[in-house]
Amino acid sequence: MILQCNDLVKKYLNKTAVNGISLDIEKGRIYALLGPNGSGKTTLMKIAAGLVKPSSGTITYKGNPIGVESKKRVAYMSTEPFFYNYMTVQDAGKYYQDFFEDFDAKRYEELIDRMELGMKDKAKTLSSGLAAKLKIAATLARKAELYMLDEPLNGIDIIAREKIITTILEVAREDATILISSHLVDELEKIIDNAVFIKNGSVALNGDAEDLRVGRGKSIVEIYKEIYA
Amino acid sequence: MLKLMKYEFRKQAFSKFIILALVGLIELLFFFGVVADRENVIVTSMMFLFFFTFGAMFFLAFESILTFSNDLKQKCSYMLFLTPNTSYSIVGAKVLSAGIQIILAGIAFFAVIAIDGAILIAKYDAIEQVKKLLLEIVNDMFNMNIKFSDIVSVVALMITSWISTITIAFFSITLSTTFLADKKFKGFVSFIIFLGLNVIYNKITSLAIGDVSEYLSGLDIYFMWQSIITVCFIIVTYLGTAWMLEKKVSV
Numbered sequence: 399m400i401l402q403c404n405d406l407v408k409k410y411l412n413k414t415a416v417n418g419i420s421l422d423i424e425k426g427r428i429y430a431l432l433g434p435n436g437s438g439k440t441t442l443m444k445i446a447a448g449l450v451k452p453s454s455g456t457i458t459y460k461g462n463p464i465g466v467e468s469k470k471r472v473a474y475m476s477t478e479p480f481f482y483n484y485m486t487v488q489d490a491g492k493y494y495q496d497f498f499e500d501f502d503a504k505r506y507e508e509l510i511d512r513m514e515l516g517m518k519d520k521a522k523t524l525s526s527g528l529a530a531k532l533k534i535a536a537t538l539a540r541k542a543e544l545y546m547l548d549e550p551l552n553g554i555d556i557i558a559r560e561k562i563i564t565t566i567l568e569v570a571r572e573d574a575t576i577l578i579s580s581h582l583v584d585e586l587e588k589i590i591d592n593a594v595f596i597k598n599g600s601v602a603l604n605g606d607a608e609d610l611r612v613g614r615g616k617s618i619v620e621i622y623k624e625i626y627a
Numbered sequence: 628m629l630k631l632m633k634y635e636f637r638k639q640a641f642s643k644f645i646i647l648a649l650v651g652l653i654e655l656l657f658f659f660g661v662v663a664d665r666e667n668v669i670v671t672s673m674m675f676l677f678f679f680t681f682g683a684m685f686f687l688a689f690e691s692i693l694t695f696s697n698d699l700k701q702k703c704s705y706m707l708f709l710t711p712n713t714s715y716s717i718v719g720a721k722v723l724s725a726g727i728q729i730i731l732a733g734i735a736f737f738a739v740i741a742i743d744g745a746i747l748i749a750k751y752d753a754i755e756q757v758k759k760l761l762l763e764i765v766n767d768m769f770n771m772n773i774k775f776s777d778i779v780s781v782v783a784l785m786i787t788s789w790i791s792t793i794t795i796a797f798f799s800i801t802l803s804t805t806f807l808a809d810k811k812f813k814g815f816v817s818f819i820i821f822l823g824l825n826v827i828y829n830k831i832t833s834l835a836i837g838d839v840s841e842y843l844s845g846l847d848i849y850f851m852w853q854s855i856i857t858v859c860f861i862i863v864t865y866l867g868t869a870w871m872l873e874k875k876v877s878v
Contacts, residue, residue, distance in 0.1 A: 465713075476702070496630045
């Protein structure tokens with residue numbers, strides 16, 4: 399087990415974002431965290447990344463609390479742009495290289511080239527699509543044990559989505575686990591091993607994608623519609 | 628921690644270039660006044676330099692506090708808090724880089740003012756009289772038994788007080804963030820906490836070491852005790868800030 403949540407709760411002043419989630423994420427698999435906006439996917443990922451502190455419950459990475467060691471091994475990509483305003487694409491790469499031992503600068507250059515970005519481009523002047531590609535390049539240039547990608551296809555046009563999915567699959571190694579949150583279920587259906595459906599901050603359904611399809615006689619897209627419609 | 632400090636300096640580099648450019652402009656005005664022998668221009672440029680020095684020193688402290696506040700409320704905070712560093716290292720890097728910037732800026736401004744002063748003394752006889760007057764004042768001060776330890780203790784107190792202002796502000800912002808998250812009036816609450824903590828600091832100081840009037844024969848002792856209490860306050864507010872970030876604050 400690489401990531402384990404037990405009865406995890408995150409409450410804000412007048413809202414419960416995560417409501418008693420218990421979930422085990424196994425090594426070497428691709429998970430889809432599915433659910434509409436506001437269902438709690440992002441908060442769950444941010445708790446696992448160490449950005450948000452849970453109100454109660456526990457979350458462990460390889461049996462240890464989230465902290466410095468997990469941050470060395472987990473590559474998290476948020477849905478919002480997060481680079482400093484002064485940064486160019488090259489600065490962003492140097493920053494990652496300075497802080498993450500698993501960052502591969504050569505791989506970053508390749509990905510930047512593939513995403514049709516320039517090293518001198520300013521992060522803050524990039525269009526939303528290009529900014530999303532920069533986040534993906536920086537995150538996937540790490541040789542992490544767990545990748546958590548929050549809405550990686552947001553703002554990406556249909557043609558480029560294929561390129562992003564191919565790039566995500568390139569990092570899917572035996573020892574790498576990928577957790578992707580999205581509401582674009584049809585785009586993910588063909589690549590995932592497991593599906594976790596989140597509804598109102600709780601796990602509505604969780605299981606092996608193929609077992610769910612066979613067991614219910616429906617595609618993941620249809621199950622999604624059944625749960626959230 | 629050095630890498631964290633490097634990026635703290637980088638985040639605030641733009642304002643340093645602006646400060647440097649403005650000092651350069653003031654100095655150009657000063658040198659024009661010296662070369663063209665225009666006393667009114669020299670006086671104006673020196674006035675600008677004095678006011679700008681105070682303004683810039685306040686701005687440097689304010690900018691460190693503003694950067695910390697932005698790091699808690701803007702999405703670029705992910706860049707900082709996703710790195711494999713403890714909150715103790717992150718806050719430590721911020722406090723150290725703020726302290727280094729203030730000390731270096733203080734030395735730089737002192738050097739510029741000293742060079743300008745030396746040029747004026749070399750050029751104008753009337754300034755020579757001012758120099759004599761200043762020397763007399765200094766001699767009088769030495770006759771009053773102003774010791775080297777007095778100067779050291781005053782400088783130590785100035786630096787620790789400046790750094791404690793920053794750590795108290797960090798603590799206030801973090802404390803308000805723990806229970807107000809992104810609420811609009813969070814900044815106002817932080818300011819009230821900041822004022823409250825300064826009142827507590829002054830009370831503790833006066834309770835612990837008494838009034839300055841009790842130390843007239845040994846001011847250096849008073850300043851050193853006050854510096855020690857200030858350092859304790861820096862440590863407490865630093866540890867409190869880092870603990871809250873580690874355990875309570877969500878970004």
